[in-house]
Amino acid sequence: MKKTKQITASVISAAHHVYNEPRSLEYDDDRVLVKVERGGICGSDIHYYQHGRAGMSVLKQPMIIGHEFVGRIMEAPSGSPLKIGQCVAINPSQPCNHCELCREEKQNLCRNMRFMGSAQFFPHVNGGFADFVAVNPHQCIPYSSEAEAKTIAFAEPLAVAIHAINQAGDLTGKKVLVTGAGPIGCLVVAAALASGAAEIVATDISERCRTLASQMGASLTVDPIVTTTTGQWQENGGYFDICFEASGAPAAIASLVGFTRPKGRIIQLGMGATHVEFPLGLLLVKEIELTGSFRFINEFETAVRWLENGQVNPLPLLSAEFPQRDIVYALETAGNKNLAAKVQIIF
Incomplete structure (x- = not known):
């Protein structure tokens, strides 16, 4: 059965502008609904904003950007070990898990990878710069509520x-x-x-x-x-x-x-x-x-654990934080390499 929620999503269009647009989020009962709390701006997000493309991936329709984000679970499938209110980092990788490369545990090289916030395929795969996202349970990596969201948001890089x-x-x-x-x-x-x-x-x-x-x-x-x-x-x-x-x-x-x-x-x-x-x-x-070296496989969970236990402290790289309403200013700041290393958006 599908559920529908009304959300406000930060959307980037092929005309290279960002705006807030009410969108209906439809998702299956086997998906997890996450309230996004933080998101880090990556170089590909900046390229989509500035040029309408990132490498060979060209925007053909409005797309929600963002693949470095964390949040809290709002709804989880029945019987899932995931709990409402739990803090989670979201792994943006969605390999097919059926092709030869996936079967060889080389999921980062999957030719059918549906990476969040990517225009590689059409329709594009929306990312996480939204109030809510629906993801697969295996994409959710729980972390301690004692850890800071701004730290765990570095899990993907x-x-x-x-x-x-x-x-x-x-x-x-x-x-x-x-x-x-x-x-x-x-x-x-x-x-x-x-x-x-x-x-x-x-x-x-x-x-x-x-x-x-x-x-x-x-x-x-x-x-x-x-x-x-x-x-x-x-x-x-x-x-x-x-x-x-x-x-x-x-x-x-x-x-x-x-x-x-x-x-x-x-x-x-x-x-x-x-x-x-x-x-x-x-x-x-x-x-x-x-x-x-391209993306990652099971290293995403390792990254969450390293950040959670303080094995790596990424916060010297955090140059600025902006509320969601200032996403345009955030993207422009992140695009100025003389000013910023990593910029995060607070939802």
């Missing part, structure tokens, strides 16, 4: 960082480089520290980003444009055991082969560059392993 750490293997005692100290790069720094890395260097051309990387646990931060330190990283075949590329900048991507020791690993997270001049020969003779 932290899950991306933890997946990258898992792609790299054991970091215990390793020397780590992170290029690009935006929110994801800074969370990789924190996750690497929590995973036992002995030394973590972060690079970014922004002084503000370098300061945040230090606050998140970097041993050293470097401006790659003005420093002479990078030359030392190439001595004796390379300095770092593991390099995480989180900027997507062609120059950063090409530089990592020289900085990585023989038999080391490079994990590519940063998007943006489509064509890069890459020192393939050096990669081969040093037998460096180059691995992509």
